[in-house]
Amino acid sequence: xxxxxxxxxxxxxxxxxxxxxxxxxxxxxxxxxxxxxxxxxxxxxxxxxxxxxxxxxxxxxxxxxxxxxxxxxxxxxxxxxxxxxxxxxxxxxxxxxxxxxxxxxxxxxxxxxxxxxxxxxxxxxxxxxxxxxxxxxxxxxxxxxxxxxxxxxxxxxxxxxxxxxxxxxxxxxxxxxxxxxxxxxxxxxxxxxxxxxxxxxxxxxxxxxxxxxxxxxxxxxxxxxxxxxxxxxxxxxxxxxxxxxxxxxxxxxxxxxxxxxxxxxxxxxxxxxxxxxxxxxxxxxxxxxxxxxxxxxxxxxxxxxxxxxxxxxxxxxxxxxxxxxxxxxxxxxxxxxxxxxxxxxxxxxxxxxx
Amino acid sequence: xxxxxxxxxxxxxxxxxxxxxxxxxxxxxxxxxxxxxxxxxxxxxxxxxxxxxxxxxxxxxxxxxxxxxxxxxxxxxxxxxxxxxxxxxxxxxxxxxxxxxxxxxxxxxxxxxxxxxxxxxxxxxxxxxxxxxxxxxxxxxxxxxxxxxxxxxxxxxxxxxxxxxxxxxxxxxxxxxxxxxxxxxxxxxxxxxxxxxxxxxxxxxxxxxxxxxxxxxxxxxxxxxxxxxxxxxxxxxxxxxxxxxxxxxxxxxxxxxxxxxxxxxxxxxxxxxxxxxxxxxxxxxxxxxxxxxx
Numbered sequence: 001x002x003x004x005x006x007x008x009x010x011x012x013x014x015x016x017x018x019x020x021x022x023x024x025x026x027x028x029x030x031x032x033x034x035x036x037x038x039x040x041x042x043x044x045x046x047x048x049x050x051x052x053x054x055x056x057x058x059x060x061x062x063x064x065x066x067x068x069x070x071x072x073x074x075x076x077x078x079x080x081x082x083x084x085x086x087x088x089x090x091x092x093x094x095x096x097x098x099x100x101x102x103x104x105x106x107x108x109x110x111x112x113x114x115x116x117x118x119x120x121x122x123x124x125x126x127x128x129x130x131x132x133x134x135x136x137x138x139x140x141x142x143x144x145x146x147x148x149x150x151x152x153x154x155x156x157x158x159x160x161x162x163x164x165x166x167x168x169x170x171x172x173x174x175x176x177x178x179x180x181x182x183x184x185x186x187x188x189x190x191x192x193x194x195x196x197x198x199x200x201x202x203x204x205x206x207x208x209x210x211x212x213x214x215x216x217x218x219x220x221x222x223x224x225x226x227x228x229x230x231x232x233x234x235x236x237x238x239x240x241x242x243x244x245x246x247x248x249x250x251x252x253x254x255x256x257x258x259x260x261x262x263x264x265x266x267x268x269x270x271x272x273x274x275x276x277x278x279x280x281x282x283x284x285x286x287x288x289x290x291x292x293x294x295x296x297x298x299x300x301x302x303x304x305x306x307x308x309x310x311x312x313x314x315x316x317x318x319x320x321x322x323x324x325x326x327x328x329x330x331x332x333x334x335x336x337x338x339x340x341x342x343x344x345x346x347x348x349x350x351x352x353x354x
Numbered sequence: 355x356x357x358x359x360x361x362x363x364x365x366x367x368x369x370x371x372x373x374x375x376x377x378x379x380x381x382x383x384x385x386x387x388x389x390x391x392x393x394x395x396x397x398x399x400x401x402x403x404x405x406x407x408x409x410x411x412x413x414x415x416x417x418x419x420x421x422x423x424x425x426x427x428x429x430x431x432x433x434x435x436x437x438x439x440x441x442x443x444x445x446x447x448x449x450x451x452x453x454x455x456x457x458x459x460x461x462x463x464x465x466x467x468x469x470x471x472x473x474x475x476x477x478x479x480x481x482x483x484x485x486x487x488x489x490x491x492x493x494x495x496x497x498x499x500x501x502x503x504x505x506x507x508x509x510x511x512x513x514x515x516x517x518x519x520x521x522x523x524x525x526x527x528x529x530x531x532x533x534x535x536x537x538x539x540x541x542x543x544x545x546x547x548x549x550x551x552x553x554x555x556x557x558x559x560x561x562x563x564x565x566x567x568x569x570x571x572x573x574x575x576x577x578x579x580x581x582x583x584x585x586x587x588x589x590x591x592x593x594x595x596x597x598x599x600x601x602x603x604x605x606x607x608x609x610x611x612x613x614x615x616x617x618x619x620x621x622x623x624x625x626x627x628x629x630x631x632x633x634x635x636x637x638x639x640x641x642x643x644x645x646x647x648x
Binding site for chain 1: 389437440441444446447448450451452454455456457458459460461462463465466579580583587615618619621622625626628629632633636
């Protein structure tokens with residue numbers, strides 16, 4: 001077969017159904033391989049603190065993919081995402097007491113979160129829009145209350161210790177091994193959602209989002225579709241929560257406050273609703289934002305010595321965070337995913353503008 | 355019995371607070387279709403504006419209160435003009451998230467400007483107690499209740515009788531037809547935000563009389579959601595009743611159940627009610643039914 005430099009047409013059904021359709025060309029393949037290698041080598045030259053932060057970013061990627069599945073693909077608003085993270089995290093803490101290996105604990109954490117997610121979804125699926133948001137908010141408050149009160153299981157408000165993760169009898173500890181583990185799980189999650197996107201279930205979700213009446217007319221079981229979306233979404237949140245618990249080594253209910261739910265919604269909005277790349281970019285953006293603001297603030301403090309970084313730092317971060325959400329919603333409702341697509345289009349169609 | 359009366363009274367004053375906050379929600383929701391998650395923060399901003407004029411600038415109260423309310427009106431109009439006007443017709447989640455982001459922004463700006471130091475209540479009313487059914491009640495409670503009731507009454511009159519109120523109701527009823535009959539919808543939107551912010555400012559000043567000022571004040575805005583939903587999100591009368599019911603239930607729960615659970619049940623019971631209401635009658639007791647069966 002003749003080697004082609006570039007083509008943007010498909011020559012077989014297999015190519016048409018590919019998870020990453022742009023990889024039929026030579027250069028995109030090279031870039032993709034380079035990106036994979038870069039991701040594998042990334043933590044080596046970085047300071048430990050940055051690897052630590054990036055690990056949180058990767059955990060957030062998994063959670064954000066879950067929420068984007070629910071909100072971006074299936075169109076169901078949820079403010080209870082932090083509860084599902086908490087459920088995964090506390091399951092991990094609980095199972096850690098019995099010295100179970102990671103390969104058992106993480107799926108178990110996901111399953112617990114998913115089953116509670118389906119329980120939550122059952123009564124709330126009649127609701128839509130604002131009412132659904134308020135119902136999930138109510139569930140968040142109730143689950144938070146339950147976690148604080150169930151001392152014997154969760155350690156209550158004081159929190160609980162989490163045993164370190166073990167895989168094949170070895171303990172995963174330190175920033176670097178954790179980076180590779182989280183990267184692996186995040187990559188699997190990305191491929192999973194990418195795959196779901198082109199499957200029957202994924203298309204059904206998008207149909208329900210776009211018009212539930214039309215979807216019903218087309219024979220899509222709406223309740224089941226929404227339930228699936230809730231289940232998968234909370235499963236991924238549970239996995240993210242489990243990783244978070246392992247990484248923090250000590251969890252309490254304040255790790256899963258309402259602001260966590262809000263920040264996950266912010267991730268998918270800043271990233272772009274209903275896109276995989278948006279979940280990834282949005283999660284990394286929101287996790288790295290406070291760090292960037294902190295660095296900028298320190299730089300500003302060295303120019304203006306009057307600035308009191310210790311007292312006002314947290315508030316500047318918070319205000320910047322709120323402002324960025326507002327600005328993205330007003331001016332870039334399609335989020336970072338749109339930027340990404342524009343950049344790709346620019347290079348793909350170069351030297352033409354489009 | 356004395357405890358019951360005490361709790362009931364606490365509940366009624368709490369409920370009046372929710373009703374006052376709830377009226378603000380309902381006004382914005384009715385007129386503009388936005389459910390405002392930043393109402394709690396607006397309340398806090400109102401309290402801090404009062405603090406600014408009364409203590410930091412040193413104006414007498416009959417100047418400080420109107421100044422604070424005028425500033426709140428300006429804040430509300432500005433928010434509507436800068437942020438919400440662009441969002442007409444956007445999906446619910448975008449608007450919801452915008453108000454959440456706005457709330458975070460306002461809260462952190464308050465923290466940045468006024469710091470984390472809690473402020474003691476600045477008494478506007480004379481101190482002392484009066485007796486009601488054998489219970490000594492602080493006068494502040496009575497005055498707060500009275501002010502809240504009068505404010506709500508004035509608001510209802512304004513909403514029912516004044517040309518502005520009629521325009522707001524027309525826009526709430528049908529935006530297109532209101533526009534066709536010569537009402538400037540965008541001005542009504544701005545006015546609704548302004549008036550709702552003034553209501554938030556009043557409840558902020560009243561709340562400050564009872565509990566002082568600090569940065570946790572905004573979380574009380576969250577507790578007003580169940581009140582708004584219970585009564586029906588688009589019914590002014592409903593939200594007042596809902597506020598009173600939720601307030602009394604919360605106070606009684608706090609008095610009788612919290613001691614068994616070690617605190618915290620008070621904050622949750624409102625949301626349990628919210629959930630039950632949403633499952634049984636999502637549009638609340640007096641709200642407009644919105645039937646869509648799929």
